[in-house]
C-alpha cells in the first residue's frame with residue numbers, strides 16, 4: 001500500500017470509530033471499502049475535498065422505533081425496529097428487512113452501507129438502505145409473526161413508499177413475513193403499490209425473485225470459474241446456510257452438474273457424501289419453508305448423510321465454497337482448511353460472511369474470491385425488476401426475468417474485471433466491486449451538490 005493509502009485509511013478509520021463507537025460490523029465494512037478506494041481518492045483529490053467518504057459513511061437518515069406486540073399467551077413483548085436510509089444518490093432507498101435476535105444498529109449500518117454499493121453494481125437505479133428488528137421468528141406461531149409484522153409496519157409505513165424506500169426480505173423475512181408486512185402497509189396507506197418486493201406472485205411479485213439471489217450467486221461463480229477455464233460440472237460444492245439464498249444456490253449448483261455435499265444452520269451442518277439431488281432438494285424446501293424444521297432432520301430422512309453439531313462446513317473437502325448464511329461465518333481457520341483441501345473458488349452468497357483475516361488467506365493463496373456485494377446482487381437486482389414490472393403493470397415470464405438476471409450478473413462480473421484485474425492477471429473482485437460502485441455513487445453525489 002502507498003503511504004497515502006496507509007495514512008488516509010488510518011486517520012479516517014480512527015475518526016469513524018470515535019464517531020460510531022462499538023459498531024464493529026460497520027467499522028469492518030467501511031474499512032474493507034476504504035482499503036480498495038483510497039488509491040482512487042488519491043487519484044481524484046476533488047473527491048477528498050468534497051469529503052465524499054465522510055458523507056457516504058453518515059446515513060442520510062436512521063429511524064429506530066418501538067415495536068410492541070402481544071404473544072399467544074397474552075404477554076406483552078417489546079422489540080426494537082430499525083430502518084437505516086444510507087444513500088439515495090442513484091435512486092430510491094432499497095434494501096432488505098432482517099428479523100434476527102442479533103440485529104442492532106451496527107449490523108443495520110454495515111448492511112445499508114454494503115447495499116449502497118451493491119445496488120450501484122446492479123446497473124439499476126436504486127439507493128441503499130437496510131432495516132429490521134431483534135425479533136426472533138424462530139419458534140413463533142404464524143399468528144405471533146403476523147402481529148409482530150403488523151406492529152412493525154404500523155411505524156415503518158411513515159418512512160417508506162414506492163418512490164422513497166422499497167424494503168424486501170433478508171434473514172428471517174421470507175414470503176410469509178413480506179405478505180403480512182404488505183397487508184398492513186396496504187391497509188394503513190390505502191394504496192396497492194410496489195412498496196415492498198418479494199411479494200407473492202398472485203399479488204405483484206416477480207417470477208424468480210425467491211430464486212434470484214442463489215441463482216445469481218451461481219451465475220456469478222460460473223463467470224469467475226470461466227476465467228480459469230473451469231465450470232461447475234463435476235465439482236464438489238460446500239454450501240453454508242439452509243435459508244433462501246443457500247437453498248437456491250444449492251439447487252442451481254446441482255443443476256449445473258456439481259455435487260453439493262453440505263448445508264447448515266446456526267446449530268451445525270449436514271454432510272451428504274452422495275450429494276443433493278432433486279428429491280433431496282424438494283425435501284429440504286419442504287423441511288425449511290413449510291415445516292420450518294432444522295437441517296439436522298435431514299439425516300433422519302437420509303441416513304447415509306451425517307450431522308455435525310456446532311461446526312461449520314469449511315473442513316469438508318471441496319472445489320467450490322458458497323457461504324450463504326450470515327456475516328463473519330468463514331474465519332481464518334475455515335479459510336486455511338479450504339485452501340489446504342484444494343478449494344479453487346469462494347463465492348459469497350451472504351453479506352460479509354468472510355472475516356478480513358480469512359479474505360487475506362484466500363486471496364493470498366490466489367483463489368477465486370468474490371464479495372457478496374458483487375455475487376449476491378442478483379436478489380436486489382430482481383427486486384429492481386419486480387419494481388419495474390409493478391410500475392408498468394405487467395408480468396414477465398420466468399425466462400425473461402432469468403435472462404435479465406444473467407445479463408446483470410455478467411455486467412457486474414465485467415465491472416469487477418475492469419477495476420480489479422492486477423498486473424499479474426489476478427482478479428481482485430473486492431477491489432473491482434468497490435471501485436466500480438464507489439465511482440458511480442460518488443459521481444452521482446457530486447452531480448447533486450452538497451445535500
Ligand code: NDP
Pocket residue numbers: 169170171172173174213241242243244245246264265266267324325326327329349350351352376377379380
Ligand atoms: P434466511 O433467514 O432464509 O436463512 C438464513 C440461514 O442462515 C439459516 O439457515 C440460518 O440458520 C443461518 N444463520 C443465520 N444466522 C446465523 C448465524 N449467526 N450463524 C450461523 N448460521 C446462521 O436468510 P437468507 O437466506 O435470506 O439470507 C442469508 C444471507 O444472504 C444473509 O447474509 C443475507 O443478508 C444475505 N442476502 C440475502 C438476500 C435475499 O434475497 N434473501 C439477498 C442478498 C443477500 P438458523 O435457522 O439456525 O438461524
